[in-house]
Amino acid sequence: MKSFRIFFASAIMLVLSCSICLAQGYIGGQHIDSLPKIKENGVIREYWGNTDKYLFQQNGNLLILAGKVLDQEGPSAKPSDARQLALSAIDAAAHDTARLISTFLQVYVNGRLSDALKHLAETQVHHPDQSPHQHAKPEAVEVIKLYNDGFIVRSESVTLGFDLCFTAGEQKMLQDNYIEKLLKLCDALFISHKDPDHCDRRVIEIAKRLGVPVFGPQDTGIDYVKGCRSDDFNEMELTLKSEKKIEAIAIPGHQDELQNNIWMITLPEKRTVVHFGDQWKKEDVQWLKEIKQKVNKTVDVLLIDCWAMNLEAMIKGFAPAYVIFGHENELGHTIDHREAYWLTQYKIDKMSTGIPSIVMAWGERVELYLYRSN
Numbered sequence: 303m304k305s306f307r308i309f310f311a312s313a314i315m316l317v318l319s320c321s322i323c324l325a326q327g328y329i330g331g332q333h334i335d336s337l338p339k340i341k342e343n344g345v346i347r348e349y350w351g352n353t354d355k356y357l358f359q360q361n362g363n364l365l366i367l368a369g370k371v372l373d374q375e376g377p378s379a380k381p382s383d384a385r386q387l388a389l390s391a392i393d394a395a396a397h398d399t400a401r402l403i404s405t406f407l408q409v410y411v412n413g414r415l416s417d418a419l420k421h422l423a424e425t426q427v428h429h430p431d432q433s434p435h436q437h438a439k440p441e442a443v444e445v446i447k448l449y450n451d452g453f454i455v456r457s458e459s460v461t462l463g464f465d466l467c468f469t470a471g472e473q474k475m476l477q478d479n480y481i482e483k484l485l486k487l488c489d490a491l492f493i494s495h496k497d498p499d500h501c502d503r504r505v506i507e508i509a510k511r512l513g514v515p516v517f518g519p520q521d522t523g524i525d526y527v528k529g530c531r532s533d534d535f536n537e538m539e540l541t542l543k544s545e546k547k548i549e550a551i552a553i554p555g556h557q558d559e560l561q562n563n564i565w566m567i568t569l570p571e572k573r574t575v576v577h578f579g580d581q582w583k584k585e586d587v588q589w590l591k592e593i594k595q596k597v598n599k600t601v602d603v604l605l606i607d608c609w610a611m612n613l614e615a616m617i618k619g620f621a622p623a624y625v626i627f628g629h630e631n632e633l634g635h636t637i638d639h640r641e642a643y644w645l646t647q648y649k650i651d652k653m654s655t656g657i658p659s660i661v662m663a664w665g666e667r668v669e670l671y672l673y674r675s676n
């Protein structure tokens with residue numbers, strides 16, 4: 303297990319650490335097959351005549367190597383070439399329509415998500431012991447990226463899930479028993495909008511069975527989801543499974559005609575996280591650019607979909623200390639709208655926000671030490 307830290311010389315200092323374990327040759331507990339031994343007249347032909355097997359193992363090899371590189375080069379606002387190459391390798395596998403899902407990719411995603419779950423179950427977020435800044439108080443917040451636009455945000459006192467989705471079309475990226483283990487660790491789930499790549503009915507059914515509250519927009523059509531909409535932009539108090547209270551604003555955005563809640567959650571540690579959902583409506587752009595006039599909050603972390611309308615203006619509008627992107631490589635999307643990690647990095651490189659912006663792969667995590675002046 304490796305970890306590393308980066309310091310940003312800004313009013314709010316962030317320290318990131320990342321570590322992921324992936325045993326060599328294994329993905330999600332499955333060992334990559336040994337070379338096939340197809341004999342012809344007593345001579346081993348390896349893959350000759352077996353194209354599917356060849357491509358299956360080639361993809362598997364690519365993903366295993368990518369995983370090893372990501373273990374060594376975790377999420378960073380200044381990713382190394384090696385990390386970008388590893389992410390691009392995953393992009394390539396995720397855009398292989400010929401052998402999509404049936405290849406190692408599904409196993410790979412499952413393995414990364416299982417590793418993230420293991421981490422969540424076995425560790426806790428601790429308040430930083432020391433602050434390198436004499437007049438600044440740190441709070442630790444961990445962000446774990448799961449599948450698609452799904453994130454877990456964890457502090458010392460709460461664990462919250464955002465748009466947890468583990469289903470791509472008919473394919474299960476994580477089995478029910480793993481989802482159940484994950485949701486048992488959550489104090490509440492937040493849903494941005496009703497589309498199935500954000501509002502996964504499998505996840506909500508399990509949350510209902512476990513009594514984990516689910517907050518979403520008003521038009522999901524699911525009784526168990528508590529419909530919220532802050533048309534007045536005022537803060538509301540939501541009750542978590544643990545009976546703890548949390549301050550939230552369901553910023554009333556849209557994806558076309560659907561309600562899209564841009565959740566702005568202030569953790570008990572007084573750090574604010576925003577999840578952007580799939581905000582996509584021209585009429586909302588202007589007031590979102592001026593969101594600070596409606597909501598007087600300092601945003602610490604913005605989780606934003608990589609293809610958001612007016613991406614740079616939205617980031618500048620919320621002015622977070624830190625940006626993390628989501629929604630890359632959604633396998634339920636067609637290839638033209640299955641935005642890759644490389645494309646997010648390209649957009650970041652073209653922007654001039656001055657805000658640390660990080661591309662994360664499935665199952666990766668960062669621990670942020672968020673400082674505020676006293």
Ligand SMILES: [Zn+2]
Binds near residue numbers: 451
């Ligand atoms: Zn979506």
